[in-house]
Amino acid sequence: MTPAEARRLLEEGNRRFCERRPEYAGIRETPQPPFAVVLGCIDARVPPELVFDQGLNDMFVARVAGNVLSDDILGSLELACTAGGCKIVVIMGHTDCAAIRTACAGTASGHVVSLFHKLAPAIQEAGGGATCDPQDAALVRRIAEIHTRRVVAEIRGRSAVLRELQVAGTIAIVGALYDVDTGSVVFAEER
Template identity: 40%
Template sequence: MRNNLNTFVFALAILSTFTLTAQMEQGTIEIDRSAILIEDVLTAEEQAALTPGDVLLQLRAGNERFVRSDLTARDHSFQIRETADAQYPKAIVLSCVDSRVPVEDVFDKGIGDIFVARVAGNFVNPDILGSMEFATKVSGAKLVLVMGHENCGAIHAAIDGVELGNITTMLENIKPAVEMSTKSTGERTSKNRLFVHEVVENNVYRNINRIKEDSNILKEMFDKGEIDIKGAVYDMDTGVVIFLD
């Protein structure tokens, strides 16, 4: 019964799309293209003029559009050609590898807009730090954002003490966040959502501190106000990015 209903809904959606397209081609429906946000590839001059605060506001605004399904119209073929020889991204985002967290989409960004570093549990190591240094010191990005997310498998595994191949070693980078999470009541397992949320946030805070402690380049840029280093948590249920203080 459910399969038949799904097939019917899918067929109805396809029919509606064909009908709308035909009406647009016939001119019976007019699209207000002035209301569509179109974002061009950033130039070196435009990147240089941005402040870290500007970039943070743009990421916030992009996430609001993502949540509303009001995404920017982009000509990807044009953006590919425009960024072939150089890139001037606004930020670098450290995210988890989770397939349900599409970073560029979450912030409504396109080709050439942001660097993205991904590792399960969004923790820093020398390779990630080197990537952040390249993104900021060499390529001019103005913001470093560490973004965790709810329902993170790596966080769950670190909490529950999973041991499996190289995953065991990887989880050692997350376990300190588990140990420092002491405010939540109830069992200290991945079944306790409040505890998991606390660990997710502490993992973000800890890695922000690690960035400042383990990279003299990023710390100096931060102290001079050339970049900002922020944290956030992506809510899997709503698509909202919650920026941390």
């Protein structure tokens, strides 16, 4: 399977999800090795296996609020592509992300502080900062898109393993945005 074929499987699965005609509710009759790894948000509306209509053992999934990167997540993505043989790494943000909205509001305590610290550059780039309105849906969406793009760039910058696999054409690393209202996933242009 090529990275383009892996992406097409995800796009076709998301189309089935949007059209409410899922095929993979559980174990496949003919099992196949996992082909994709997704880093997504913990938001209860965004489970990647459902959103992409994939069955058991089809994809690896890492989820953390705001789909932020960490060393352990990066190691997990590397494992999924080396030992796991995945052909595509998807960083999936989503609209109406509560993590982004709360980060915009500037209210954080405990371990949330360090998590929101990782969202701050995207908020700044979107022109948010101190004047950021957490109820501004368009702004929150734009921040999600920018943050997703930044995470893709960060992966390429920090992981020599994944960068080399991508340069060799073995894997694709791509951002995506899930719309919680329509259920559709729009992939960013690959760069």
